[in-house]
């Protein structure tokens with residue numbers, strides 16, 4: 001392990017840079033996010049992605065904009081500043097619909113500045129409050145992930161009866177690139193590897209956007225964690241050929257309903273089904289900011305449907321080459337190559353997420369601890385979160 005994890009988000013007061021994840025794994029390029037439009041576009045086009053990272057980039061985009069515009073007439077009064085913050089957050093919320101973290105962060109930030117406005121005498125006080133709240137979110141996400149890593153590793157090790165050879169499978173990307181740092185499901189893998197308890201991690205390619213092969217594989221290689229890439233369709237074969245060696249399938253979440261139903265990257269549901277068939281624990285790792293207590297079940301989750309081009313092509317730079325060899329557009333921005341992999345004219349369905357029923361989930365690991373099913377074989381996220 002290298003010790004230092006990748007930093008997808010670089011922030012200091014007044015400036016925000018993110019790794020352009022569309023260029024990974026071939027190019028690690030930080031791009032500045034200095035306006036609401038750039039922040040919105042970075043989330044919508046998936047230059048940054050992953051539920052916690054989306055929320056933090058949205059929150060910090062507005063922090064940067066507020067520092068830049070601190071002397072604007074609109075921000076001089078506390079009411080003007082609150083109105084600007086609320087409008088900006090509403091705009092940022094339209095970037096992607098499924099991960100609840102964005103909505104949770106926007107709600108908490110708007111509530112925080114509204115409360116501050118009761119006694120504030122200037123717009124600057126409101127801006128300062130916003131900066132304090134949004135910067136705290138960045139710090140807390142890393143801490144939360146480390147706790148998820150700790151609790152998840154402990155849960156897997158306690159449940160594992162298979163001896164020294166402990167392997168896990170993960171899906172999509174839930175690591176440093178998807179969060180403020182360390183990661184959720186990948187944080188658990190990181191914690192197991194750090195304790196020298198992990199023999200091997202398998203990551204799925206995660207079509208159509210390939211977060212697994214492009215991002216998770218990159219993080220696993222970067223961290224020197226013994227690992228193997230499989231295509232999504234190989235998971236059942238892997239489980240059947242490694243009976244007694246796979247300790248768990250560990251995934252992240254974009255939204256967990258009050259009953260534990262979990263929306264996560266498309267393909268998660270079929271992994272949960274195969275985990276049940278092969279009697280392997282299926283573990284969801286997510287911060288409490290991914291839990292949506294406003295919805296009783298996964299039926300209420302809005303699933304984002306993304307452009308057909310993600311399915312009909314393989315995106316991303318196609319050759320490993322120094323940045324000078326990448327195509328650039330007129331503005332000098334690196335442009336990804338695209339390879340068509342489908343017959344022209346075919347119809348496409350591209351839901352970005354699916355919902356795994358709570359019934360198929362063994363445990364939900366949060367920063368507050370591990371949520372297990374009660375006597376009725378059901379999760380009660382509300383009771384767990386209010387009592388921990």
Ligand SMILES: CSC[C@@H](O)[C@@H](O)C(=O)COP(=O)(O)O
Nearest residue numbers: 049050051172174178252253265
């Ligand atoms: C810690 S990230 C958890 C999830 O957000 C992750 O598994 C996922 O589904 C990401 O989807 P993406 O479409 O890449 O934003």
